[in-house]
Amino acid sequence: MAEEALRATPRSRPARRPRPRPTRFLKPLAWLSAAGGLTAAATLLAPRVPVPDTFGPALFERLWFDDTWQQWSGYLLLAFSVGALLFGARKRLRPARRFGSYNWWRLFHAGLGICCVLLLFAHTGFRLGANLNAVLMSCYVAALLLGALAGLSIAAAHDLREMGIGTPGRPLFRTLIMAHLAVLSLLPALLIAHVLVVYLY
Amino acid sequence: MSRKAWIWVLWAAATIGACWMLAAWMLVAGDRRPFLIGETTDAHHQFEIACETCHAAPAFADAAKAEKALNKACRTCHDKELRAADDSHSTKRFRSPRMAAFREKLDARFCTSCHVEHRPEITRASAVSVAMDFCVACHSEGEQDVRKNRPSHAGLGFDTCASSGCHNYHDNRALYEDFLVKHAHAEWLALSPAHALAARQRSRAPAPAPEAALGRDDAAAPTAALGSAATVDDWAGSGHAAAGVNCAACHAPGAPGNASLSGIEPHWTDHPGTAACEDCHRPQARTFVLGRHGMRRHPRIAKPRDPAKELEALGLGDWLPEGLLAALEDPSPPARMAVHEARLPMRAEAAHRLLDCGSCHRPHAVDTAFAAVEACTSCHDDRHTRAYVGSPHHQLWLAELAGEAKPGTGVSCATCHMAKFKRRGLVVTNHNQNDILRPSEKMIRPVCLDCHGLRFALDALADPDLVERNFDGPPTVKVKSIDWAVRRAAAGEPEAGK
Numbered sequence: 271m272a273e274e275a276l277r278a279t280p281r282s283r284p285a286r287r288p289r290p291r292p293t294r295f296l297k298p299l300a301w302l303s304a305a306g307g308l309t310a311a312a313t314l315l316a317p318r319v320p321v322p323d324t325f326g327p328a329l330f331e332r333l334w335f336d337d338t339w340q341q342w343s344g345y346l347l348l349a350f351s352v353g354a355l356l357f358g359a360r361k362r363l364r365p366a367r368r369f370g371s372y373n374w375w376r377l378f379h380a381g382l383g384i385c386c387v388l389l390l391f392a393h394t395g396f397r398l399g400a401n402l403n404a405v406l407m408s409c410y411v412a413a414l415l416l417g418a419l420a421g422l423s424i425a426a427a428h429d430l431r432e433m434g435i436g437t438p439g440r441p442l443f444r445t446l447i448m449a450h451l452a453v454l455s456l457l458p459a460l461l462i463a464h465v466l467v468v469y470l471y
Numbered sequence: 472m473s474r475k476a477w478i479w480v481l482w483a484a485a486t487i488g489a490c491w492m493l494a495a496w497m498l499v500a501g502d503r504r505p506f507l508i509g510e511t512t513d514a515h516h517q518f519e520i521a522c523e524t525c526h527a528a529p530a531f532a533d534a535a536k537a538e539k540a541l542n543k544a545c546r547t548c549h550d551k552e553l554r555a556a557d558d559s560h561s562t563k564r565f566r567s568p569r570m571a572a573f574r575e576k577l578d579a580r581f582c583t584s585c586h587v588e589h590r591p592e593i594t595r596a597s598a599v600s601v602a603m604d605f606c607v608a609c610h611s612e613g614e615q616d617v618r619k620n621r622p623s624h625a626g627l628g629f630d631t632c633a634s635s636g637c638h639n640y641h642d643n644r645a646l647y648e649d650f651l652v653k654h655a656h657a658e659w660l661a662l663s664p665a666h667a668l669a670a671r672q673r674s675r676a677p678a679p680a681p682e683a684a685l686g687r688d689d690a691a692a693p694t695a696a697l698g699s700a701a702t703v704d705d706w707a708g709s710g711h712a713a714a715g716v717n718c719a720a721c722h723a724p725g726a727p728g729n730a731s732l733s734g735i736e737p738h739w740t741d742h743p744g745t746a747a748c749e750d751c752h753r754p755q756a757r758t759f760v761l762g763r764h765g766m767r768r769h770p771r772i773a774k775p776r777d778p779a780k781e782l783e784a785l786g787l788g789d790w791l792p793e794g795l796l797a798a799l800e801d802p803s804p805p806a807r808m809a810v811h812e813a814r815l816p817m818r819a820e821a822a823h824r825l826l827d828c829g830s831c832h833r834p835h836a837v838d839t840a841f842a843a844v845e846a847c848t849s850c851h852d853d854r855h856t857r858a859y860v861g862s863p864h865h866q867l868w869l870a871e872l873a874g875e876a877k878p879g880t881g882v883s884c885a886t887c888h889m890a891k892f893k894r895r896g897l898v899v900t901n902h903n904q905n906d907i908l909r910p911s912e913k914m915i916r917p918v919c920l921d922c923h924g925l926r927f928a929l930d931a932l933a934d935p936d937l938v939e940r941n942f943d944g945p946p947t948v949k950v951k952s953i954d955w956a957v958r959r960a961a962a963g964e965p966e967a968g969k
Contacts, residue, residue, distance in 0.1 A: 321593055325577075325602040325629070335593055335600075337534075397592075401505045455482050459489035466497055467506045471526050 294373040296425045302380040303421025309387040310414035313396050334395040341468075347389040348461070354382040380421050387414055402467065406460040413453040420446035495791060498530055500778040500799040509589040512598045513814050514905070517766055520804045523773035525588070530785070538583060545582040547771050548761075552906070556642035556913075573615075576608040577601070585640075597909055604629035606638075623955045636912065636933030636950040645915035645925070651956040657924030663877075664922030668891035670879025672898040673871075683715030692718040693736050705835035721747040721834075748828040754899045756828075762903035764826045767808050775801035810850050821850040840872060843883035858941035859884065865941075882922075890917040911938070926953050 321335070322328045332339045357379035360366040370378075390410065398404050423430060423443040436442035472480075497503060503522055511519040518524055528540035542562075546553075553561070564570070565579040578584045587593070587600040594600050607629040610617045617624045632638045638646060687707040690697065697703065706712055711720075719726050723738035724747055730738075745768070749756040759765035766772075778799050782790055791799070811822035824830055831846035832838070844865075848856055859865050864882035871881030888904045907913040911932045919928035930946035931937055937946050 318592075323602050323604075325605045325607050331593070335587070335590060400509050401507050403508055455486075459486045459493065462490050463493040463497075463506070466494060467508070470497055470530055471506075471522065 294371070295377045299377055299380055299421050300425035302377065302384060303418045303425065306380060306384045306387055307415055307418030307422065309384065309391075310411055310418060313387070313390060313394075313411050313414075314398075316396050318397060319395050330395065333392055334397065340393060343389060343393040344465075344468075347386060347393050350382055350385050350389055351457075354379055354386060376421075376424075380417075383414060383417050383421075390414075402460070402463055406457070406464050409453055409456050409460060413450060413457065416446055416450040416453060420450050495795070495799060498785060499781045499791065499796075500776050500801045502802045507589060510591045511589055512591075512594060514598075514763055514766065515588060516814070517763065517808055517812070518769075518772045518804055520802055521773040521775070523776070524771065527773075538581060541583055542581050545586070548769070549582075553641060557644060558641050559643045560640055573609045577605060602630075603633065606632045621955070621959075623951075623958070633910070635952075636929050636948070637952040639910045639912060642910065642913055645912050645920075645929075646952065648956040648959065651925065651953045652960045654920070654925035655953050655957045657926065659924050659927035661922050661924075665877060665879035666882075666886055666891075666918070666921045667879065668893065668898045669886060670877065672891060672900075673878035685712045685715055685717055690718055691732055691735065692722065693732065693739055696722070696739060696741060702835050705833065709835065709837045711837055716751075724750070745827045745829075752828075754894055755902045758906070759828070759902035762905045763813075764808060764830075764904060765902070767804060767806055772804060775803050813850075816852045817850050818852045824850065840883075843885035844868065847884040847888075854939045855941050856884075858939065858943065862941040862943050887914060887918050890914075892917075926950075929953070 319330055321331050333343065334340070356366075357375055360369075360372070360375050369375075394407060398407050420443050423436075423441070423446055427436075427441055427443060430436055430442055431438065436445075495501070497506065502520065504520065507519065510516070515525070525541055525544045526537075527544050528537040532540070546562075560579055562580045562582075565574060570579075574580065585601050585605065586598050588598075590600055595603055599605075606617075609615050610632075611629065618627075633640065644650070685707070687703055689712075690703050690706060692698075706718070719730065719735045719738075721743045722740055723730075723735045724743065725738040726735045745756070760769045778791070778796050782788055782796075807825040807827050809822075810817050810824045810826070828834075831842040833841060844859075848860065864886075867876060868881035868883045868886075870876040871878065885900065885904075888908060889900050889902060890907055891898050891900050893899070907917060912929070914932070915925065915928050919932075923931075927946070929950040929952070930948055931942060933950050934946040934948040937944065937948075
């Protein structure tokens with residue numbers, strides 16, 4: 271009986287917590303986020319690439335001032351942006367979870383973010399634009415920067431906690447993701463207005 | 472419903488509402504300047520509020536139709552000017568199938584191929600939005616290769632065609648070879664330099680005082696409105712009084728011609744609009760709206776949209792609730808240009824002024840000498856304007872005003888920038904001060920050649936520093952085109968035409 275009682279006691283003892291499995295792809299996520307953040311910041315900080323002052327088919331001038339080329343780069347940018355939004359769909363649509371782990375989707379999301387920055391460069395050439403376009407561009411760049419910072423803070427979550435930044439209940443990346451989503455929420459209306467202006471005038 | 476679901480619903484509603492409002496703003500009515508993709512060019516910014524002036528195609532028209540409508544709008548305002556300039560590269564010329572190869576390089580059938588609006592970064596002088604060596608597109612190979620046709624051009628860069636004082640894309644009236652050869656040997660200054668039309672206008676003997684001529688005591692205005700004695704004196708000494716134009720003609724245009732003071736009073740207005748001037752000075756008024764001073768009154772500027780009509784046209788008669796429809800309204804373009812809206816340097820104290828006839832012509836004195844110089848210098852504050860005072864041209868103007876020189880020998884701001892023309896035997900001043908402003912070679916035939924030789928005029932206008940200094944000395948730039956044209960003519964080479 272006593273032996274049985276002894277065997278039973280471990281049940282009442284607090285169970286030993288399983289050792290946390292290391293999150294996968296954190297390093298690549300950190301690298302991609304850093305690269306994305308830097309290129310997005312360059313959009314704001316780097317000088318404009320000058321337009322050549324000689325007549326002829328110049329790639330950059332076509333990219334940034336030819337309506338047809340801008341239309342293509344714009345739609346490509348839209349397609350990649352929608353692709354990046356699919357990351358949110360994984361959480362809400364159960365069938366989507368069959369296509370890779372959460373960590374893999376997150377890495378893919380960061381990769382698409384970098385593609386978006388590059389396409390944004392192709393579409394605008396680091397130009398902020400004017401009026402409505404300036405608002406749209408600012409929101410887009412802010413969304414990219416916040417996304418990149420969120421990625422970095424996820425990759426460095428443990429270190430940040432040790433440094434006293436964020437709490438286990440409210441880590442820094444959660445705040446950054448919320449800010450990323452808040453800015454993103456403005457984009458559909460601004461994008462629709464941008465496309466309307468292009469086709470109307 | 473969970474908190475998250477509520478957030479989703481609120482976000483969707485806000486996004487749909489915002490899209491709805493933005494679409495109504497664009498398609499129905501409202502100030503569309505927040506949608507401008509870039510700064511509008513210097514002249515067009517005055518009516519950028521009225522998008523339909525240029526964007527005349529219906530909403531969602533295909534690209535070809537929209538481009539056609541846009542180019543038609545350019546020609547609506549600029550066609551007359553281009554015809555008068557005997558346009559060297561008329562769009563008509565490029566419609567020929569023979570020009571297909573050239574069109575592929577630069578489609579000169581469309582104004583918008585070289586003049587794209589709202590793109591300040593690529594907009595150069597004269598609102599050209601392609602690189603300034605654009606001549607290379609057609610004149611660098613085949614039959615049109617200028618370096619083969621003209622040995623003198625062999626080492627020249629294409630960026631110098633238009634910047635050297637030799638060629639313009641549209642207006643070459645003072646630059647074609649025959650003209651250069653004809654005027655090649657003219658002295659720098661004519662023997663008796665004077666502007667023929669100005670001389671004719673200013674030396675015109677005053678008409679013998681008609682019986683209707685009015686004097687100080689004839690001023691017929693309600694006592695309260697009569698103003699100061701100086702105002703009445705100004706009027707009494709003006710051409711208006713000499714021609715029998717009494718106060719009521721401008722201040723009470725609705726009153727019958729022979730109305731007594733009591734008949735005038737109900738129609739009296741202290742500030743008559745420009746319509747009062749336009750009634751009599753039609754040629755001046757017609758040209759005034761073509762220049763940057765008066766273009767806000769151009770009849771082709773689109774009127775504000777009627778929201779109800781716009782909805783009807785979109786097949787959405789009841790799409791917007793009545794209350795919202797009333798809230799949407801296109802801003803009316805201001806009827807007059809304000810000095811502070813100008814993009815040239817202007818005097819701070821003149822910033823509040825609005826431009827109409829009375830801005831330059833003091834309405835009671837109607838002093839054309841004041842309008843020709845002081846009116847300009849009281850607003851414009853650039854180096855060229857400031858340098859005018861004391862310049863040789865100004866000295867001549869002062870001498871003429873003092874009666875020490877013959878009529879037409881003085882050179883005022885208006886002499887060069889408001890060239891005169893003949894209409895039905897009368898000399899009329901062109902009130903479109905931009906008509907011959909740019910490219911500056913447009914000024915040569917109607918203005919410079921009255922006093923100066925072509926060679927001197929070409930050199931002077933090609934010297935930007937001299938222009939800034941308001942021609943206070945001889946030009947330091949030498950345009951070679953006359954020498955080359957003379958050499959070609961001497962060698963018996965065929966003339967290339969205009």
